[in-house]
Amino acid sequence: MNVLIVHAHPDERSLTAALKDLAVTTLASQGHTVVVSDLYAMKWQSAADFTDFDGITGPDFMHASGTATETGRLSPEIRAEQQKLRDADLVILLFPLWWFTVPAILKGWIDRVFTYNFAYGAGLGRYGSEGPLAGKRAMLATLTGGRAGHYTPRGVNGPIDDLLFPLNHGLLHFTGFDVLPPFVEHSAVHLTDTDYRRITAHFQERLETAFTTEPIPYRSESSADYTAVTHPGASELAPGLEHPGTTGFALHTHPTSPNP
Amino acid sequence: MNVLIVHAHPDERSLTAALKDLAVTTLASQGHTVVVSDLYAMKWQSAADFTDFDGITGPDFMHASGTATETGRLSPEIRAEQQKLRDADLVILLFPLWWFTVPAILKGWIDRVFTYNFAYGAGLGRYGSEGPLAGKRAMLATLTGGRAGHYTPRGVNGPIDDLLFPLNHGLLHFTGFDVLPPFVEHSAVHLTDTDYRRITAHFQERLETAFTTEPIPYRSESSADYTAVTHPGASELAPGLEHPGTTGFALHTHPTSPNP
Numbered sequence: 001m002n003v004l005i006v007h008a009h010p011d012e013r014s015l016t017a018a019l020k021d022l023a024v025t026t027l028a029s030q031g032h033t034v035v036v037s038d039l040y041a042m043k044w045q046s047a048a049d050f051t052d053f054d055g056i057t058g059p060d061f062m063h064a065s066g067t068a069t070e071t072g073r074l075s076p077e078i079r080a081e082q083q084k085l086r087d088a089d090l091v092i093l094l095f096p097l098w099w100f101t102v103p104a105i106l107k108g109w110i111d112r113v114f115t116y117n118f119a120y121g122a123g124l125g126r127y128g129s130e131g132p133l134a135g136k137r138a139m140l141a142t143l144t145g146g147r148a149g150h151y152t153p154r155g156v157n158g159p160i161d162d163l164l165f166p167l168n169h170g171l172l173h174f175t176g177f178d179v180l181p182p183f184v185e186h187s188a189v190h191l192t193d194t195d196y197r198r199i200t201a202h203f204q205e206r207l208e209t210a211f212t213t214e215p216i217p218y219r220s221e222s223s224a225d226y227t228a229v230t231h232p233g234a235s236e237l238a239p240g241l242e243h244p245g246t247t248g249f250a251l252h253t254h255p256t257s258p259n260p
Numbered sequence: 261m262n263v264l265i266v267h268a269h270p271d272e273r274s275l276t277a278a279l280k281d282l283a284v285t286t287l288a289s290q291g292h293t294v295v296v297s298d299l300y301a302m303k304w305q306s307a308a309d310f311t312d313f314d315g316i317t318g319p320d321f322m323h324a325s326g327t328a329t330e331t332g333r334l335s336p337e338i339r340a341e342q343q344k345l346r347d348a349d350l351v352i353l354l355f356p357l358w359w360f361t362v363p364a365i366l367k368g369w370i371d372r373v374f375t376y377n378f379a380y381g382a383g384l385g386r387y388g389s390e391g392p393l394a395g396k397r398a399m400l401a402t403l404t405g406g407r408a409g410h411y412t413p414r415g416v417n418g419p420i421d422d423l424l425f426p427l428n429h430g431l432l433h434f435t436g437f438d439v440l441p442p443f444v445e446h447s448a449v450h451l452t453d454t455d456y457r458r459i460t461a462h463f464q465e466r467l468e469t470a471f472t473t474e475p476i477p478y479r480s481e482s483s484a485d486y487t488a489v490t491h492p493g494a495s496e497l498a499p500g501l502e503h504p505g506t507t508g509f510a511l512h513t514h515p516t517s518p519n520p
Binding site: 011109235 | 310344
């Protein structure tokens with residue numbers, strides 16, 4: 001299989017960079033072909049602007065990106081990353097959690113590479129499991145400096161699954177990926193040797209099972225689960241499909257046990 | 261009062277840019293002093309890296325930023341933005357919602373400017389209402405291309421307040437700001453003149469009331485509301501403080517009516 005790793009830490013001595021190296025060797029030893037987009041090493045331009053669009057401009061940035069995409073005028077840098085995505089069977093986004101999401105350089109990879117008419121768009125099928133990147137797997141792998149107890153269901157930072165929902169569901173599921181449960185380790189600073197061995201063993205296990213792990217059971221937007229309830233044209237979860245008491249982002253995951 | 265507007269749209273003809281101009285004239289006409297950090301016009305560097313730290317490096321990026329901050333070695337570009345924050349009574353982050361959060365260039369402003377030992381840190385008081393930026397107000401102002409009905413409590417994108425929680429609570433409340441309810445308009449593409457007048461009137465009203473609007477009633481992390489429940493050292497909301505049935509990010513806002 002083909003694996004794309006997108007890595008976003010500025011220091012090669014970091015734990016994040018060590019996990020990137022571990023992923024390359026682990027996946028290669030399983031016979032996979034691994035490609036790494038090492039964003040800091042590539043001096044990746046983060047800011048999405050019109051320089052990618054060969055002269056196409058306009059106040060609606062998304063549609064300018066769509067026009068550049070469908071007319072073949074995207075910059076070579078963007079087309080190269082899009083080709084890596086097309087070729088990939090599994091995409092791993094590997095990053096430190098900065099202000100509860102990806103670092104700017106990785107946000108810039110997302111903003112620039114996931115153009116309209118490439119990753120989503122009216123002519124590309126319905127969103128979710130029928131999106132243009134359907135059939136591929138994706139996994140977030142992230143380290144936080146905070147304590148695990150700050151990211152629990154009642155933790156002050158909010159539940160980690162909710163913090164990652166815009167990436168897992170809004171970006172990856174929306175464009176068609178089967179999204180694996182994220183790899184997350186907290187308190188990833190001042191590690192003891194024992195911590196280091198535990199974290200690397202955990203990541204290695206996740207890598208070795210990445211093609212067999214069950215994806216997060218997000219509901220398909222094209223299913224009858226979604227309908228316009230409060231607003232015309234809205235996609236809202238139809239009443240009564242969730243476990244009683246479920247609210248917020250968790251509504252968009254199929255209940256793990258049958259609805260009573 | 262002093263107002264800092266941080267603006268992040270690449271096209272001067274965009275609605276976001278028009279709202280930036282409207283904010284400058286509206287706030288100036290009220291007698292406020294307005295400073296704009298127009299990130300695309302400034303060609304702001306998005307990627308946070310060690311070039312800001314005058315030679316200080318290390319695998320723990322946050323602590324490198326803290327060392328550079330406390331030893332006065334941050335780059336002039338970062339110190340200038342930090343001074344704007346110190347001077348501001350109100351900060352407005354004005355941006356299109358790209359992939360459910362800020363564009364990369366604005367994430368890069370956050371990643372680079374909110375350094376350890378400036379915006380947060382062990383010696384700077386407890387987080388939340390006692391954080392180093394306490395006494396200032398902040399407001400997100402954002403436009404989405406999606407339908408309002410996709411961002412409702414049951415909408416497929418998730419509730420807009422939950423999508424903005426990592427910015428409103430994780431960044432702004434955490435560092436001490438009083439956080440105003442966000443200004444949000446959906447379907448902000450292909451506007452009719454009526455739409456345009458409605459949106460600009462709404463924004464103008466929010467600007468004119470920015471110093472009197474009640475902030476979001478986030479709980480203070482230094483209050484007795486937080487304690488270690490499931491993990492040693494965790495800050496987790498103590499049991500029973502919420503309205504029954506409240507889960508997720510909403511736990512961290514005081515109930516708007518008395519708890520039964």
